[in-house]
Amino acid sequence: MAVSYREVKGSNVSPIVSERGRNHPQKSFVSERAEMIPPSGIRKFFDLLLTMNDVISLGVGEPDFNTPWNVSVAGIDSIERGATAYTSNKGLEELRDLVSSYLISRYGTSYDPQNEIIITGGVSEGLDLAVRTVVDPGDEVLVADPCYVSYSPCVMLAGGIPVPLPCPAEDEFRVTPDALMERITKKTKLVMLNFPNNPTGGVMKRGDLEAIADIIVDHDLLLLSDEIYSELTYEGRHVSPASLDSLWERTITLNGFSKAYSMTGWRVGYFCAPPEITSAALKIHQYVMLCAPTMSQFAAIEALKHAEDSKDRMVAEFRMRRNLFVAGLNRIGLPCHLPKGAFYAFPSIESTGLSDEEFAERLLIEKQVAVAPGSAFGPSGIGHIRCAYAVSREDLGEAVKRIGEFIESI
């Protein structure tokens, strides 16, 4: 028999109807899990920025290039052809084949397109998918610190416990064996890495990965490697952890089209892992996402087939901007490592005596330059600001000038 809560004896739910009337909910429906996710660390800056003019935003985490036109045309074509229905859960076979060939030829990582690759709605979905596939409540997950803002929330939503794995400036923003050893406990299950890194631009070379590989194997851990910036590597070639024989069986590799091909709004990426993990992930993906956007999958096919030149031109431009911008920052007295990948510079602002939040807020208000406070990316980001050099060289020059004036005025 259905009873209303008012008739339940001993119920601790208050029977008092609020002033807003009896239709108004008497309790919060938001789950505890959703409740524990902290609000975004840049909301305040976002709102502030919208009230201002003449702002140069170095706060944007996406390329300032258009999607290569031939790639967009492939998406348009698929819509015109009427190829707008669901694809298989795993994604278009041609796309999986191309991803597989690309990964082996470019990074030496071998994934079978039939049972080791899933096309996802961007790396964003890939991260959530990976974490939910492998994390049980109470598992500890080591999260590169600083890192992309979704990592810890994803872990928390899966019931896991995120543990920051510091990659500070003095280690050139890399994971060192000592830092890793120090944080491993009996409960540690997964290590989440992202190189080239957002927000630091740090990379892990082959030697750096080899140095931590043994520890990962010895402690029987799993590695989640987010390689969304792999094409934006400015010195030498990106090294994918799964290309190390010792790590392949214990690595989930995530990558996508957002950054390399300026396709952030298309929402397409891929998840690669050994078959057992992939088939478990596919169960979640099929119910949550069903499949990645179909037109975006067709565009992604074109990107892998015919967008190498566009990508190379973009990477060359980012490299030049990086050199220009980082030299500018060091000149005006903000010490900054030359980032080896991605499109972020992560200078220390400690010499100014301001906190990174104060620095970012005052810089925006006083000089109309938007940057992201480093602390938004984790405890190791404290005292730094993230500057995305995904703006024109002209704007970068102007931004350096304004930041310089701001520092002088403090």
Place this chain on the structure above:
Amino acid sequence: MDEKNREILRVLESDSRIGHKDLATMLNLSTHDIATRIAGMEKSGTIRKYTAVIDWKKAGDDGVTAVVEVKVSPESEFGYDRIADRVARFPEVKSLRLVTGSYDLQLIVCGRTMQEVSEFVSGQIASLESIRETVTHIVMKTYKEYGCELQRSEGVERLPYSF
């Protein structure tokens, strides 16, 4: 040509006003090295001119531009070169190319009025000895010039902040 010179040229082609100092930082060379390389390429004629891309319609100019196709009887000794050289000397001719296909030379001709352009083509070009035929196309609208899209503001619409 070495890769560094090629990189310098690509940057200059997109922004010829860039200073040697910035160029040096961007390409990881010394300012002196940049200056020497650029001077060398200017001297050899690899770099011909520093210029600006201008939308003359925006400047209020109502001049006329025409694409002119020209059929030529090549000369036995000089081929197309001598006639091309004569055509190129007219300042009205902004660019001139020898092309494959149904005609030989393609000219871009500018003038103040339609009449000025047509008089120039019929009077100065069509009358040349080895020129057999000309077809003049008046430009109605320019969409793209030297890689610049003139009818569309470039750039991507993005959120002002994102992680």
